[in-house]
Amino acid sequence: MHPLKKENPEARRSREGRGALMMLVLLVVALLAAAGFKALSLLPGDWTEGSREAPVRPEPVAPAPTPAPEVAAPGPDLVSEPEAVDERPYDLNDQAIAALEEGRFDQAIEWLEEAAAARPDVPTFGANLGEAYLRRARAAEGGADTAIDDFESALDWIDDPERRAQVETLLERSRRVRDEERDFVVEPTLHFTFRYDGSREGLSAGVDRLKVLLEETYQEFGERFGRRPVEAGEGRIEVILYDAAGFDKVTGLGDWAGGVFDGRIRVPVEDLRTELRFARVKSVLRHETAHAFTHSIGGAKVPAWLNEGVAQWLEEPARRASDVGVARARLATVALFPLERLNGNLVGWEDRAEVARAYDQALAFVDHLVVQYGPDLVFSMIGACREGGVEGAAAHFKGRTLVDLEAVLGDLADSLPR
Numbered sequence: 001m002h003p004l005k006k007e008n009p010e011a012r013r014s015r016e017g018r019g020a021l022m023m024l025v026l027l028v029v030a031l032l033a034a035a036g037f038k039a040l041s042l043l044p045g046d047w048t049e050g051s052r053e054a055p056v057r058p059e060p061v062a063p064a065p066t067p068a069p070e071v072a073a074p075g076p077d078l079v080s081e082p083e084a085v086d087e088r089p090y091d092l093n094d095q096a097i098a099a100l101e102e103g104r105f106d107q108a109i110e111w112l113e114e115a116a117a118a119r120p121d122v123p124t125f126g127a128n129l130g131e132a133y134l135r136r137a138r139a140a141e142g143g144a145d146t147a148i149d150d151f152e153s154a155l156d157w158i159d160d161p162e163r164r165a166q167v168e169t170l171l172e173r174s175r176r177v178r179d180e181e182r183d184f185v186v187e188p189t190l191h192f193t194f195r196y197d198g199s200r201e202g203l204s205a206g207v208d209r210l211k212v213l214l215e216e217t218y219q220e221f222g223e224r225f226g227r228r229p230v231e232a233g234e235g236r237i238e239v240i241l242y243d244a245a246g247f248d249k250v251t252g253l254g255d256w257a258g259g260v261f262d263g264r265i266r267v268p269v270e271d272l273r274t275e276l277r278f279a280r281v282k283s284v285l286r287h288e289t290a291h292a293f294t295h296s297i298g299g300a301k302v303p304a305w306l307n308e309g310v311a312q313w314l315e316e317p318a319r320r321a322s323d324v325g326v327a328r329a330r331l332a333t334v335a336l337f338p339l340e341r342l343n344g345n346l347v348g349w350e351d352r353a354e355v356a357r358a359y360d361q362a363l364a365f366v367d368h369l370v371v372q373y374g375p376d377l378v379f380s381m382i383g384a385c386r387e388g389g390v391e392g393a394a395a396h397f398k399g400r401t402l403v404d405l406e407a408v409l410g411d412l413a414d415s416l417p418r
């Protein structure tokens with residue numbers, strides 16, 4: 001048994017020669033892990049939180065096992081002239097990695113700045129610093145404009161061209177968001193922060209009604225999901241209302257998307273003065289608020305069928321039966337997708353008809369599960385995804401019922417009107 005050794009300067013020095021290659025490997029790993037946050041333009045309500053990739057560690061390989069003393073032949077000492085190496089930058093780097101894992105970005109950046117300044121010849125320190133800036137940018141609260149400086153700093157330190165391209169895309173989007181929201185009023189309620197262009201005619205009276213409505217929704221969802229994110233210590237849920245052009249500029253989604261949740265609820269609102277439009281925005285906001293609760297409880301890996309199914313199921317209770325009926329009727333003439341196809345994000349799907357089918361199936365399946373097994377079991381599957389990822393929901397369901405979710409999907413197919 002050989003415990004991992006604390007890094008010492010000699011070992012560190014001998015490994016630095018391999019630093020460049022190791023960096024490349026690490027960046028590839030980080031890129032793969034970060035694939036989930038590439039697409040920040042979203043389909044309606046799809047969540048693409050940045051994945052939380054492991055920080056770039058300077059020495060990811062375990063130290064080579066030391067031969068056991070009894071078999072090690074005493075040989076000449078090959079390590080020549082031990083010379084004093086300043087340990088501090090390495091220690092700072094280690095501490096910064098730990099801080100990053102705990103989300104203490106400010107502290108990590110401070111330590112990595114010092115390490116990188118002390119040892120500009122160790123590329124790992126700079127790479128980690130770039131990564132730290134990037135993470136702080138992506139975790140920024142209070143609007144993307146606060147992240148612009150961090151994205152720019154990240155670019156000062158990140159060399160990998162593909163990674164740089166990702167950061168530049170994020171930076172460009174942050175600038176667009178900042179420009180679009182520059183003059184928005186900010187109006188907090190108990191559990192939400194509303195941002196919108198206060199000079200737009202006919203909007204503020206409607207927004208006042210939306211505030212009341214979303215506060216009611218928050219209480220309703222708190223009961224339903226069994227968790228209240230703000231009371232659990234998270235920030236208020238942000239709701240940003242744009243005109244159609246602004247929404248397109250920020251999300252790149254044009255005018256067909258009803259809304260989006262990407263950590264913040266973003267919704268295009270043309271006018272709230274007619275009841276029809278108000279009702280439409282209301283159901284979009286309830287849908288996106290459901291995503292906010294789902295994300296708060298289940299994290300970023302809740303399967304799309306559950307995430308979108310629950311959000312649609314909660315959109316408008318008075319309309320639910322007819323929505324489900326319509327979805328079931330449309331599904332009756334097509335083959336259902338296997339569940340595994342509906343686990344990942346629907347963002348990458350090109351075929352709009354298939355996307356519509358996926359949403360229909362998500363709603364019909366969640367409703368079927370609620371009818372057969374009760375809402376509490378369905379909603380508790382969301383929490384199971386936080387630890388268990390997309391498989392967590394299925395494992396949780398089987399643990400409670402001894403039934404495979406795929407079998408229930410078969411029941412749904414059999415129950416459709418043929």
Ligand SMILES: [Zn+2]
Binds near residue numbers: 045046287308
């Ligand atoms: Zn959605």
